[in-house]
Amino acid sequence: xxxxxxxxxxxxxxxxxxxxxxxxxxxxxxxxxxxxxxxxxxxxxxxxxxxxxxxxxxxxxxxxxxxxxxxxxxxxxxxxxxxxxxxxxxxxxxxxxxxxxxxxxxxxxxxxxxxxxxxxxxxxxxxxxxxxxxxxxxxxxxxxxxxxxxxxx
Amino acid sequence: xxxxxxxxxxxxxxxxxxxxxxxxxxxxxxxxxxxxxxxxxxxxxxxxxxxxxxxxxxxxxxxxxxxxxxxxxxxxxxxxxxxxxxxxxxxxxxxxxxxxxxxxxxxxxxxxxxxxxxxxxxxxxxxxxxxxxxxxxxxxxxxxxxxxxx
Numbered sequence: 001x002x003x004x005x006x007x008x009x010x011x012x013x014x015x016x017x018x019x020x021x022x023x024x025x026x027x028x029x030x031x032x033x034x035x036x037x038x039x040x041x042x043x044x045x046x047x048x049x050x051x052x053x054x055x056x057x058x059x060x061x062x063x064x065x066x067x068x069x070x071x072x073x074x075x076x077x078x079x080x081x082x083x084x085x086x087x088x089x090x091x092x093x094x095x096x097x098x099x100x101x102x103x104x105x106x107x108x109x110x111x112x113x114x115x116x117x118x119x120x121x122x123x124x125x126x127x128x129x130x131x132x133x134x135x136x137x138x139x140x141x142x143x144x145x146x147x148x149x150x151x152x153x
Numbered sequence: 154x155x156x157x158x159x160x161x162x163x164x165x166x167x168x169x170x171x172x173x174x175x176x177x178x179x180x181x182x183x184x185x186x187x188x189x190x191x192x193x194x195x196x197x198x199x200x201x202x203x204x205x206x207x208x209x210x211x212x213x214x215x216x217x218x219x220x221x222x223x224x225x226x227x228x229x230x231x232x233x234x235x236x237x238x239x240x241x242x243x244x245x246x247x248x249x250x251x252x253x254x255x256x257x258x259x260x261x262x263x264x265x266x267x268x269x270x271x272x273x274x275x276x277x278x279x280x281x282x283x284x285x286x287x288x289x290x291x292x293x294x295x296x297x298x299x300x301x302x303x
Contacts, residue, residue, distance in 0.1 A: 019285040070190055072197045085190040092188070092235075093284050096264020108267040111235050113187060 005102060010135035012098045013146050020090055021069040023139045036143040041117040042087050044095045048109035052150030054095045055126050059142035063087060088114035179207035181226050185218035186233040195231050195262060202292040215244030229299060234263040245277050258298040
């Protein structure tokens with residue numbers, strides 16, 4: 001996987017945060033110092049011309065505005081289930097828009113249902129895998145990280 | 154539109170509203186998506202664009218969608234593709250296999266990016282909206298497929 005894939009992953013993710021949830025990218029300098037504190041992790045698998053998965057980690061403070069903006073809530077906090085559902089849908093849309101950018105518009109992929117991970121272990125392992133494409137998204141409400149793992153068939 | 158929409162209805166349940174109680178222009182809508190957030194987003198968009206809504210039915214997969222369709226009058230279907238139990242493509246095939254639903258307006262709302270698969274879907278007499286979608290896209294597509302003016 002090349003740097004071009006990393007740029008594509010980051011751009012597609014930023015676009016979907018923006019278009020789905022009106023959450024806009026900021027520079028890393030605008031965020032607090034220190035490592036990100038990811039509180040939620042999700043993954044979505046795909047198969048087709050290549051098979052693999054996209055994983056997403058997000059800081060906890062991202063989740064309420066993500067769900068509230070996607071649902072168009074004017075008042076009140078989204079429930080935990082709504083926050084989880086919003087995270088999964090965001091990942092689904094990122095994956096769905098990413099694959100044709102990488103494999104071309106004629107490639108047919110089957111995208112599985114996204115799922116929330118119990119903890120960070122699978123995500124952290126994916127980050128360390130050879131060939132993993134890792135991209136960070138910095139938002140005014142917090143940070144997210146994406147990992148693309150794909151075999152080369 | 155209401156009366157025209159009813160031609161593809163399969164029948165009514167006893168608990169369905171009497172037609173005389175309904176807004177004659179209102180559309181009964183079926184939302185089929187395994188994500189509650191997406192169903193909520195579509196519904197909010199339909200309200201925002203001023204679509205006259207009658208009954209709104211929701212289903213989390215294709216099988217549930219078919220059951221809702223059998224038990225209710227539906228004028229317009231929004232369907233995802235990737236769903237558990239029964240995916241949207243199979244649900245649409247089953248809908249179209251029933252003569253009653255031959256012309257039922259169906260709008261696929263999906264992240265699908267493959268032109269090959271999109272073309273295959275369009276051959277089933279459906280419209281396609283790519284996620285993420287804008288209210289303007291939904292409005293134009295609904296107008297195009299139903300002929301309704303909002």
